[in-house]
Amino acid sequence: MNNCEYQQIDxxxxxxxxxxxxxxxxxxxxEKEKREKARKKWEVFPGKNRFYxxxxxxxAGQSGVLPLTIGLILxxxxxxxxxxxxxxxxxxxxxxxxxxxxxxxxVVISLLQTSFTDPGILPRATPDEAADIERQIDSSxxxxxxxxxxxxxxxxxxxxxxLKYCFTCKMFRPPRTSHCSLCDNCVERFDHHCPWVGNCVGxxxxxxxxxxxxxxxxxxxxxxxxxxTHLALRAQGGRGLMFALQESPASAVELVICxxxxxxxxxxxxxxxxxxxxxxxxxxxxxxSWSGKSGAEDTVNPYSYNTIITNCCSVLCGPMPPSLIDRxxxxxxxxxxxxxxxxxxxxxxxxxxxxxxxxxxTKDLLGSASRxxxxxxxxxxxxxxxxxxxxxxxALISDPAxxxxxxxxxxxxxxxxxxxxxPRHHHHHHxxxxxxxxRRGRGSKxxxxxxxxxxxxxxxxxxSSPGPRPSHTGAxxxxxxxxxxxx
Amino acid sequence: xxxxxxxxxxxxxSASLATKVFIQRxxxxxxxxxxxxxxPSELDSRIERTLLEDTVKTLNTYYAEAEKMGGQSYMEGCLxxxxxxxxxxxxxxxYEKVLKKISGYIQEQNEKIYAPRGLLLTDPIERGxxxxxxxxxxxxxxxxxxxxxxxTSGGSAQR
Numbered sequence: 001m002n003n004c005e006y007q008q009i010d011x012x013x014x015x016x017x018x019x020x021x022x023x024x025x026x027x028x029x030x031e032k033e034k035r036e037k038a039r040k041k042w043e044v045f046p047g048k049n050r051f052y053x054x055x056x057x058x059x060a061g062q063s064g065v066l067p068l069t070i071g072l073i074l075x076x077x078x079x080x081x082x083x084x085x086x087x088x089x090x091x092x093x094x095x096x097x098x099x100x101x102x103x104x105x106x107v108v109i110s111l112l113q114t115s116f117t118d119p120g121i122l123p124r125a126t127p128d129e130a131a132d133i134e135r136q137i138d139s140s141x142x143x144x145x146x147x148x149x150x151x152x153x154x155x156x157x158x159x160x161x162x163l164k165y166c167f168t169c170k171m172f173r174p175p176r177t178s179h180c181s182l183c184d185n186c187v188e189r190f191d192h193h194c195p196w197v198g199n200c201v202g203x204x205x206x207x208x209x210x211x212x213x214x215x216x217x218x219x220x221x222x223x224x225x226x227x228x229t230h231l232a233l234r235a236q237g238g239r240g241l242m243f244a245l246q247e248s249p250a251s252a253v254e255l256v257i258c259x260x261x262x263x264x265x266x267x268x269x270x271x272x273x274x275x276x277x278x279x280x281x282x283x284x285x286x287x288x289s290w291s292g293k294s295g296a297e298d299t300v301n302p303y304s305y306n307t308i309i310t311n312c313c314s315v316l317c318g319p320m321p322p323s324l325i326d327r328x329x330x331x332x333x334x335x336x337x338x339x340x341x342x343x344x345x346x347x348x349x350x351x352x353x354x355x356x357x358x359x360x361x362t363k364d365l366l367g368s369a370s371r372x373x374x375x376x377x378x379x380x381x382x383x384x385x386x387x388x389x390x391x392x393x394x395a396l397i398s399d400p401a402x403x404x405x406x407x408x409x410x411x412x413x414x415x416x417x418x419x420x421x422x423p424r425h426h427h428h429h430h431x432x433x434x435x436x437x438x439r440r441g442r443g444s445k446x447x448x449x450x451x452x453x454x455x456x457x458x459x460x461x462x463x464s465s466p467g468p469r470p471s472h473t474g475a476x477x478x479x480x481x482x483x484x485x486x487x
Numbered sequence: 488x489x490x491x492x493x494x495x496x497x498x499x500x501s502a503s504l505a506t507k508v509f510i511q512r513x514x515x516x517x518x519x520x521x522x523x524x525x526x527p528s529e530l531d532s533r534i535e536r537t538l539l540e541d542t543v544k545t546l547n548t549y550y551a552e553a554e555k556m557g558g559q560s561y562m563e564g565c566l567x568x569x570x571x572x573x574x575x576x577x578x579x580x581x582y583e584k585v586l587k588k589i590s591g592y593i594q595e596q597n598e599k600i601y602a603p604r605g606l607l608l609t610d611p612i613e614r615g616x617x618x619x620x621x622x623x624x625x626x627x628x629x630x631x632x633x634x635x636x637x638x639t640s641g642g643s644a645q646r
Contacts, residue, residue, distance in 0.1 A: 109571040123615040128507045148531070154514045171617060175518055189518070207564075208572060303517055312554075317564025318556050319582045320575060324615040 023178045029477065042327040046124060047185040055327035057116045064195030066115055073111070073216070076257050077104045080223050083229045083250040091131035091233055096226055103219040110212035111197060118323040122169065122177060128171035137165075159302035178283055188321075190284040191275075192407040201282075204323065207316045210272055217265040221402030224258035227251045279311040491626040503606060505625035510543065512573050520550040522611070522619050528626060542596050542608070543619070545590060552583035586612060 021159045042051040048061030059066075077100070085097040093116050123462035125133070137150055150165035152172050163172045173179070178190035180200045189203035201209045231251055244254050275285060280301060284290060290301040305311050508529050513521040524543050526536045563581060567574050588611050597608055601621075609620040 018536055060518045106571050109573065114570050125617070126614065128620070129509060129614065132507070132509050156517055163514075172513065174617070175514055207568070211568060211572070230523055311562075313561055314556050316568070319554055319560045319563070320556075320567070320580045322580075322586060322612070324612070378562055472584075477492070 007194075011214055039331045040327070041325070041331055043328050044331055045327070046120065047327065049121075049167055051327060058118050058327065059115060060193070060199045062182060062195075063198040066196065066198030066269060069111065069196045070108075071221075072102075072257060072261075073107060076223060076254055077219070079250040080226065084227055084250055084254070085116070085246070087230055087233070088226060092229070096135065100219070100222060100226070103215055103222060106215040107212060107219050110215060112210050114194075114197045114205050114212050114369060115199045115209040117205040119200040119324060120173070120187040120190075120204040120321070121183075121202075121323075121325050122171075122188055123172040123325050124169040124186075133165075133171060176281060176284070188324075189281060190283050210276065210316060213265060213269045213272060217262065219271045220258050220262045220265055223254060227254045227258065228333070231255070276312050276315045277308045279315060315399050325329040374441050473485075498543040502624040504622055508623060511618055512616075519546050519554050520616055521610075527621070529623070530606070530616045530621065533606055534601070536632065537623075538600055543602070545592065546619070549585055549589045549592065553582045553589075556576075 005255055013470045038264065042055035042058075045051070049058050050061060051058055073280070080100060081097060082210055085100070086270075090297060150172075152163045152165070152176070154161055156175060161175050163175065165171070166173050168179060168184065173186055174188065176189045177186050179186045180190065180193050182193050183200055187200045188203035189206070190199040191206055191209075193200045197209065197212070199205070231241065231244045234247055235241045272282075275282065278301065280290070284301075290358070291298050307312060506529065508527045510522050510527065511522040515521075522543050524540050524547075526539060530539065560581060563646040590612070593608050595612050601608055605624040607624065609622065611617070611619050614620055
C-alpha cells in the first residue's frame with residue numbers, strides 16, 4: 001500500500017528521458033521476464049522456518065515431536081470417546097463427552113495456533129541499519145578479527161538492563177528478546193523453544209501456549225478421572241479390577257498415558273502460571289536475570305506491574321502485536337518491477353552508474369554502506385531493497401536490483417577493489433543462480449553466496465560473523481528482511 | 488564507459504539518496520514501542536527540530552494507544568480466549584487498526600512536511616519496529632556535502 005503512495009510524492013521528477021546505454025538493454029529484457037516471477041517474502045526468509053499455504057502457516061525448521069504430541073492427544077481422546085464415553089453416558093451423565101469435547105477442541109486449536117503462529121520473530125537489520133550501528137559502536141572496525149561481544153546498557157524503569165548485540169541479525173536485541181539457535185531468529189519476549197509444539201514460544205504465541213497447557217492439563221485430568229470412574233464402576237459388585245480391565249482394555253492404555261502426562265503437564269501449567277503472575281519468561285527465570293543470582297543485589301524485574309492481576313492481564317489478555325515479518329508480501333524489488341512502469345527501471349540503471357562514478361570519487365568519505373546508489377523514487381521499500389542489494393550482489397533476486405548491486409557491489413567492496421568489471425561478473429553469477437533459485441527457493445541461494453562471500457567478508461567490518469555459515473545467513477538476511485511490512 | 492556515465496551525470500538532475508538517519512527505540516519505559524525524541528544531528532540543516540520531534544511524539548502516542556491495556560484490550564483478549572483465539576483469524580485487532588492509522592499519518596507527514604525538505608520517513612513497521620528510518624535525499628550536485636557521516640549520529644544516545 002505504501003509503494004504507490006510514495007511514488008506520487010516522489011521528490012525527484014524522473015521525467016528526464018535517459019538514453020539507455022547499450023549494455024543494460026539485455027538486462028532490461030531479462031528484467032521484464034523476471035518481473036513475472038515475483039517472489040513472496042516468505043520464500044526468501046533467512047531463518048530456518050518453513051512456510052505452508054503460501055506463507056500463511058509458519059513452523060520452525062525442526063518440527064520436533066509435534067506429530068507425537070498430536071498423535072498422543074488424538075489417540076487418547078479417541079479411545080476415550082469410543083470406549084469410555086458410551087458406558088459413562090449410560091451410567092452417569094451425557095455431559096461427560098460434552099465437556100471432553102470442548103476441552104479437546106480447545107487443546108487442538110491452541111496447539112495448532114502455538115505451532116503455526118509467528119512467535120514474534122524480529123526481522124534482521126537492513127544493511128543500512130547494521131552499518132549505522134557499526135558506526136556508532138566502533139568507527140575503526142577492523143575486518144581481521146571478531147571484536148568482543150557488544151553490549152549496550154539502557155535504563156528501564158530505573159533498572160539497568162544490558163542489551164546484547166546479535167551477530168546474526170546485526171542489531172542490538174531489544175529487551176527480553178533472545179536469539180533462538182534452532183530457528184535462527186531473534187524472537188521477542190523469548191520464552192523457550194518447545195519441541196512438543198515444534199516452535200518457539202514468544203510474545204505473540206505465549207497466550208496460545210498457555211491456553212494449550214492449561215486446557216491440556218484439564219483434559220488429561222478429566223480423562224484420567226473419567227477412566228478411573230469407568231473402571232471403578234465396572235469393577236463394582238466384587239468383580240475386581242482385572243475383570244474391568246479385560247472388558248475395557250483401551251481404558252488401560254488411556255490410564256497409563258494420562259497418569260504419566262498429568263504430572264508433567266500439571267507441573268508445567270503451574271510453573272507457567274507462576275511466570276505469568278510475575279511477568280517473567282522461562283529464559284529469564286532460568287538465567288536468574290531478576291532474582292539477584294547474577295550478582296546485583298537489588299535487581300527487580302523492571303517489566304512487572306507488581307500486581308498479579310495486572311501481570312496476568314498484560315501477558316494473556318493484552319493487545320495482540322502484529323507479525324513483524326511480512327510473510328505474504330512481495331519482495332519489494334520485484335514488487336517495484338511489477339508495479340512500476342518500464343521507465344522507472346530504465347532511469348534507475350544509468351543513475352546507478354552515475355553514482356558509481358560519484359562514489360568512486362568520494363569512496364573514502366562514504367565508509368561503509370551509509371549510502372545507496374539507487375536513486376530511489378521515494379518508495380521506501382525499493383530503496384531498502386536496493387541497499388541490501390547493494391551490499392550483497394549474489395543475494396539479489398531480480399535484475400533491477402542487480403544493477404545497483406553491481407555498481408555498488410563494486411563500491412562496497414571498495415575496501416579491496418572495485419573494478420567496473422566485477423559487477424558484470426557478479427551479475428552473471430546472479431543470473432545463473434537466480435534461475436536455480438526460482439526452482440529451489442532458499443536452498444539455491446547458497447552457491448551464489450559462496451562466490452561473493454570472501455569479498456563481502458573482507459570488506460565488511462567484523463560483526464559479519466564468526467563462521468562461514470552465519471555469514472551466509474548474514475549475507476542473505478539483510479537483503480531479504482530489508483523490507484518488512486505489516487502482514 | 489566512464490565518459491558515458493559522466494554525460495549521464497550531467498544530464499540528470501534528480502535527487503539521489505544521500506544517507507539514512509535512524510531514530511532508535513527508547514526503552515526507558517520497558518518494552519512498549521517508543522522512539523527517542525532526541526533530534527539527530529545530521530538533520531539539523533534539513534528540518535526544524537520541533538517538526539520532527541512533534542512527529543515522533545505523535546507516533547509515540549499512537550503506539551501507546553495501540554498497546555494500551557485497558558478495558559477494550561482486555562475484552563478483546565478474553566473474547567479471543569473464549570473462542571479459542573479463532574476470532575483472530577476473522578477480526579482485525581485493535582493494534583492493527585492503530586497501525587493503519589499510523590501508516591496514514593506517516594504518509595500525510597511525508598507529503599506535507601518531509602518530502603518538500605527532501606526527506607522521507609519510513610514506517611517503523613517495515614523495519615520491524617526497531618528504528619524509524621529517515622532517508623535524506625540530496626540533489627546530485629551537492630551530494631558531497633550531504634555526506635556528513637559524522638561519528639555522532641542521531642542514534643548514539645541510546646539511553
